[in-house]
Amino acid sequence: MILEKLSNAFGVSGNEDAVRDIIIDAVKPHVDDVTVDTMGNVIAFKAKAKGTRRISALLTELHTAAPSAATAAAEPRVMLAAHMDEVGFMVTGHTSDGCLKFRYVGGIDDRVMPGLRVQLGNDRVLGIVGVKAIHHVKPSEREHTASRESLVIDIGASSKSEAEGVAPLGTYGAFQAEYRKLGRLVTGKAFDDRVGCSVLTDLLLSKPYGFDVYGVFTVQEEVGLRGAGVAAHRVDPSCAFIFEGTICDDLPKKKDVSPTTRLGDGPAISIMDRSAIADRRLVDHLVAVAERDDIPHQFKQPGIGGTDAGSIHLTREGVPSVAVSVPCRYIHSPIAALDPRDYRNTVKLMDVALRDL
Amino acid sequence: MRALSDILSNMIQTAELIKTLTNAVGLSGNESQIHELIKTLFAPLVDEVSVSKVGSVIGVKWGGAPLRNAPRAKRLMLAAHVDEIGMMVTGIEKGFLRVARVGGTDPRILLGQRVLVHPVGRDADASGPIPGLIASRPPHVLPADKRDKVVGIDDLFVDVGLTAAQAARDIQVGDLVSFDIETVRLRGDLFTGKSMDDRASVATMIVCLDELQRLKHSWDVVAVATAGEETSFAGATTSAYGIQPDAAIAIDVTFADQHDDSSHLELGKGPAIAIGPNYHPKMGKRLMDLAKKLDMSYQVEPDIGGGTDAWPIQVSRSGVPTALISLPLRYMHSPVETVNVKDVERVGRLMAHFAADLAEEI
Numbered sequence: 257m258i259l260e261k262l263s264n265a266f267g268v269s270g271n272e273d274a275v276r277d278i279i280i281d282a283v284k285p286h287v288d289d290v291t292v293d294t295m296g297n298v299i300a301f302k303a304k305a306k307g308t309r310r311i312s313a314l315l316t317e318l319h320t321a322a323p324s325a326a327t328a329a330a331e332p333r334v335m336l337a338a339h340m341d342e343v344g345f346m347v348t349g350h351t352s353d354g355c356l357k358f359r360y361v362g363g364i365d366d367r368v369m370p371g372l373r374v375q376l377g378n379d380r381v382l383g384i385v386g387v388k389a390i391h392h393v394k395p396s397e398r399e400h401t402a403s404r405e406s407l408v409i410d411i412g413a414s415s416k417s418e419a420e421g422v423a424p425l426g427t428y429g430a431f432q433a434e435y436r437k438l439g440r441l442v443t444g445k446a447f448d449d450r451v452g453c454s455v456l457t458d459l460l461l462s463k464p465y466g467f468d469v470y471g472v473f474t475v476q477e478e479v480g481l482r483g484a485g486v487a488a489h490r491v492d493p494s495c496a497f498i499f500e501g502t503i504c505d506d507l508p509k510k511k512d513v514s515p516t517t518r519l520g521d522g523p524a525i526s527i528m529d530r531s532a533i534a535d536r537r538l539v540d541h542l543v544a545v546a547e548r549d550d551i552p553h554q555f556k557q558p559g560i561g562g563t564d565a566g567s568i569h570l571t572r573e574g575v576p577s578v579a580v581s582v583p584c585r586y587i588h589s590p591i592a593a594l595d596p597r598d599y600r601n602t603v604k605l606m607d608v609a610l611r612d613l
Numbered sequence: 614m615r616a617l618s619d620i621l622s623n624m625i626q627t628a629e630l631i632k633t634l635t636n637a638v639g640l641s642g643n644e645s646q647i648h649e650l651i652k653t654l655f656a657p658l659v660d661e662v663s664v665s666k667v668g669s670v671i672g673v674k675w676g677g678a679p680l681r682n683a684p685r686a687k688r689l690m691l692a693a694h695v696d697e698i699g700m701m702v703t704g705i706e707k708g709f710l711r712v713a714r715v716g717g718t719d720p721r722i723l724l725g726q727r728v729l730v731h732p733v734g735r736d737a738d739a740s741g742p743i744p745g746l747i748a749s750r751p752p753h754v755l756p757a758d759k760r761d762k763v764v765g766i767d768d769l770f771v772d773v774g775l776t777a778a779q780a781a782r783d784i785q786v787g788d789l790v791s792f793d794i795e796t797v798r799l800r801g802d803l804f805t806g807k808s809m810d811d812r813a814s815v816a817t818m819i820v821c822l823d824e825l826q827r828l829k830h831s832w833d834v835v836a837v838a839t840a841g842e843e844t845s846f847a848g849a850t851t852s853a854y855g856i857q858p859d860a861a862i863a864i865d866v867t868f869a870d871q872h873d874d875s876s877h878l879e880l881g882k883g884p885a886i887a888i889g890p891n892y893h894p895k896m897g898k899r900l901m902d903l904a905k906k907l908d909m910s911y912q913v914e915p916d917i918g919g920g921t922d923a924w925p926i927q928v929s930r931s932g933v934p935t936a937l938i939s940l941p942l943r944y945m946h947s948p949v950e951t952v953n954v955k956d957v958e959r960v961g962r963l964m965a966h967f968a969a970d971l972a973e974e975i
Contacts (some may be wrong), residue, residue, distance in 0.1 A: 355872050365752040366761060371722030371947040373794070373805075382797065384805055384951065386944035388873050390719040391920075398721065401761045408872050410943070410951070412800030414881075422800075433727070438744050439774025443727075505754050507770055508706040516754060560753060585772065589725045591746040593774060 257599065258282055258457055259442070260435040262450035266380060268344030268361050269479045271428045272296055274378070275340040279453060279473050286461045287471070297487040298340070298473040304331075305464040314541055315467060315613045318576050319494035333468040334613065335493035335575070336459060336606075337484055337564050338452030338500070339477030342445065343588050345374065345409070345429035350420050354413035356383065358429060359404070362478030366401045368589045373432040374409060376423045383409040383429065431590035438593055441519070447584045447592035449477065451599065452499035455582065458603045465610050467494075477564050481531065484564035488571035495538060495576040497606065498565045501594065502526075502556055502581035514557040517583035519595045522552030523602035526579040528559060531566025535576035542580065545609045552601050556581060580606060627961075628954050630654075630819060631804055634812035635796045638742075640789045641696040641716050641844040643733060644668040651695060651815070651838045658822035659836070665855065668840035669848035670695065674822060676831045688833045689968050690858035690933075691821065692849050692922040693814035693865065694842030697807070698946055700790035702730065702771075708780040710745065710771035712790055716843030721763050722947045723747045727793040728771060730784060743783060744793060745771040792948040802881060802953045809950035811842065813940055813957055814864035820961025821968070828969040832859070839922055849922035853929035860896065860934045860971075862964060863923035866952070867914060867939035878941045881953040883910035884960045887937035891918025891927055896936035903966055909959050914939055938964065 258278065267275035276298055284290050289301040311332055319332040343362030350356060356376075370387035387402055409429065413419040423429075435444035453473055460471045470491040476482035488496065502524055506515035517524040525542055526534050546553040556579075569577040582602050585593040634654075639647030648664055655662050655672035662672050676686040698716035705711070710730065714720075729742035748771070749764045771790060773780060796806025818836040825834060835856050839848030842865075853861065867885050868876040878885050886900045904911040916937070918924055927935040938960050943951040 351872060353870070353872055363752075365725075367749075367752070367764060368725030371719075371944070371949055372725060373949065382799055382805075384799065384944070384949035386871055386949055386951075387719075387721060387947060388871075388875055389868055389945035389947075390717060390721070391945065392868070392875050393721075399763050399765075401721070401763050403761070410799070410872070410949075412803040412805075412951070414801075436744065438746065438772075439779065440776070441774035443744075443746060443774070503751055503753050505750050507748065507750060507772075508709055509750070513754075586725070586746065586748055586751060588751075591725055591727060591748065593746060593772060 257454050259451055259454040262453055263435040263444035263446050266375060266378065266430050267340055267342055268428045268430050269341040269476045272340040272475050279340065279457060282457050283460045283471065293487060293490060295483045295486050296475040297483045299487060299491065300460055300471040302460055302464055302469040302471065304467045309466040311466055312613050314537060315494060331468060332494045333470060333491065334610065335470045335472055335488060335491050335496040336456050337472045337474055337496060337498045337568060338456040339449045339474045339564055340453055341475055341478050342430060343478050347423050347425055347427040347429065350416045351408060352416050354415050354419040355408035355410050356419060356423055358409055363588055365588060366404055369404065369407055370402055372590060374429050375432045376411065376429045377427045381411060381422055383411045386410055433590035441593045441595050443591055443593040445590045445592060447594055448501040448587040451501040451582045451584065451594060455499045455602050455606065459606055462607060474564055481564050481567040485567035485571055488568040488575055492572060493575055495535065496568045498563050498568065498577060498579040500563050500579055500581040501584040501587055501592065503561050503587060504583040504585045516557045516560055517554060519583050519585060520597060521554040522598055523605050524554050524556040524581045524583050526556045526563065526581065529561050529563065530559065531562030532569045532577060534578040538576055538578040541613065542578065542605065542609050545612055546605055549608055551605045553605060627816060627820060627958050628804060630816045631813055631954065631957060632796045634816055635806045635808050638731060638791045639695055639697060640699040640791060641841050643789055644696050644840045647695055654819055655836065658819065658826065665848065665852055667847045667851050669852045670838040671852060672822065672836045674825055674834045676833045677829050686831065686833045687859040688835050688856060689971060690853065690856050690861040691818050691834065691836045691964060692839050692852070692861060692863045692926060693818050694811040694848065694922060695815055695838035696840055696843055698843050702784060702786055702788040702790065704786060705780050705784060708775050708777040710773065710784065712766065712769065712771055714766055717946050719946045720766050723769055724749055724764055726948060728790045729793045730771065730773060731789045731791065733788050743773050745773040748772045794948045799951060802955050803951055804954055805949050805951040807948045807950065809942055809952050810866045810945055813952045814866060816957050817864050817940065817960040817964065820958055821964040824962055824965035825968060828965055830969045830971065832968060832971045834968050842922055846922060846925045850925040853926040853933060857930060858933055861926045862936045862938055863921050863926060864938050864940065864960060865921040866942035866945065868945060869941035869943050871943040878912050878914060880941050880943065881955060882912050883956060884963055885912040885914040885939040885941055887914045887916045887939060889916045889918050891916065891923050892936050893934035896934055900936060900938065900963065900967060903970065904963055907963065907966060909963060
């Protein structure tokens with residue numbers, strides 16, 4: 257599991273280079289080919305196991321259901337995808353007193369910003385997000401979160417030109433939080449979706465499957481699922497599995513509402529979210545395998561969140577897709593937390609499900 | 614924790630001193646966690662070290678020559694508070710901790726922070742500190758009108774990643790929660806971390822005591838790392854009573870300009886010397902004259918008083934001539950409090966020369 261290394265790496269949407277380097281280093285010895293496409297997606301090709309092996313009726317059906325010209329002639333192939341990018345910031349201006357104005361890259365919760373440390377640029381310069389001291393805030397204003405527009409990043413520069421030199425316009429920024437253990441959990445930044453990248457890497461490191469596999473590490477998921485569609489077009493898969501770190505809201509609550517997912521209950525299978533409705537045959541396959549082998553699993557509460565499945569399932573004439581996620585508390589913040597047992601069960605479920613496909 | 618000998622050999626390096634003091638933990642009312650460190654830092658620089666009944670650490674550096682007709686040497690008290698703000702565990706629900714504020718902790722900065730939970734009244738080495746996260750429900754599942762509301766302290770949890778049974782075993786109501794953040798250099802002379810309020814001022818006292826090793830002074834200098842400033846001024850109130858100083862200087866942090874026009878004071882422009890009813894006008898003037906003589910930049914802070922140890926000290930027993938020297942700081946009561954190391958050195962040096970210049974009368 258290279259989650260720790262990936263979590264600590266700096267890779268905001270559009271600036272995934274450091275993550276890409278780690279992944280290529282990790283998978284290259286275990287796959288047949290690695291390419292980087294024009295968007296920056298990493299496409300790792302792992303050829304099917306040598307010797308004859310019957311593929312399942314399901315994969316045959318998925319492969320031949322609505323063949324495009326290219327697919328009809330080709331062998332069945334499965335795309336496994338996870339996105340490399342994380343949410344973060346971009347420097348959009350400099351103030352006369354040497355602070356940085358910024359915008360979010362992807363969705364960030366305003367409520368977590370005040371009091372944080374951030375890192376800027378590939379040199380990972382330290383910045384802090386201050387807030388007006390509570391002593392100076394009127395009681396009536398204390399309930400409202402400071403809006404992003406009212407915040408600046410302080411890098412300790414004392415003039416505009418000094419700030420421009422350290423962090424020029426367009427500099428990327430990310431949360432600063434080192435990966436660490438937390439009780440029976442682990443915590444860090446960017447688990448969405450470095451945990452998916454780690455799962456996918458583990459699968460590519462295992463022995464070949466009965467069909468060709470394309471492991472795709474996508475870019476720019478957080479700014480609109482931009483990389484995955486392009487990669488899916490190139491791969492033209494028979495079906496796709498998308499690995500994510502997904503929302504988990506299992507804190508104690510006054511009202512009895514769904515936790516979306518629960519930590520410790522195993523991989524979360526998406527049936528429907530805001531980006532896609534999963535292919536029911538793939539969902540049924542995963543559930544059947546999990547039940548047969550007694551692998552913990554859960555359904556993600558339908559209707560919440562979105563994944564690269566949103567663009568992959570619309571590619572070419574359509575790609576049957578399903579997202580399988582490791583539940584993560586506090587995604588899109590510097591304190592994401594997950595249960596390593598869920599991670600292991602996700603890898604286990606996917607490995608078995610692919611061997612049986 | 615680094616070896617104490619390491620800390621000692623580096624303590625002249627003010628930046629190291631600030632890091633060591635701010636990385637240590639000692640919440641209001643429970644300063645005993647930091648007593649050993651303060652005693653160790655004071656010890657080589659003073660003649661006596663003691664801990665008061667309420668948890669202040671007192672270091673006395675005797676004056677050189679007894680004054681004419683004086684039954685005892687006169688005493689200059691320095692007071693910088695050693696306690697820090699934080700939280701206290703008030704309940705455990707399904708393994709998640711409920712907390713209350715200790716001191717003026719700002720709920721607006723809590724969400725998304727890492728913390729440490731410290732067992733109180735039990736063997737700390739055995740069960741803690743336990744890492745935690747300050748958490749609430751994710752924005753994805755909240756109605757739009759809740760997403761820009763600060764999550765109040767009553768709606769936050771500390772997630773320690775433990776099962777209900779594990780949490781019940783390792784954590785108790787009353788345990789303390791501190792921010793888990795290491796002090797680092799931000800840029801140039803600026804350092805950022807937790808509890809600069811008021812450990813950076815404790816550092817100024819150590820710089821002062823170190824400077825006094827090379828200066829002659831006839832007054833006793835009594836450096837007090839006061840307890841309980843953030844909650845009740847317990848340390849300053851009782852230590853001023855016990856020490857009966859002839860004059861006192863409180864050292865605390867103050868608001869520096871931080872891009873919101875909340876202050877005219879600036880980081881790196883030197884000590885801020887207070888003027889107002891809480892402060893003896895002659896002491897303030899003397900500090901300013903001294904700064905000029907030392908060619909040290911300083912700033913003037915008009916202040917009505919009330920938020921520092923100077924408040925109780927001024928009215929101790931029959932009254933104490935009291936001054937306040939403030940260290941400019943950005944983002945007070947957050948884990949990203951920021952000070953300028955040069956300011957810390959200047960405050961220390963200014964106080965040392967002030968002490969050395971004291972004759973029989975102020």
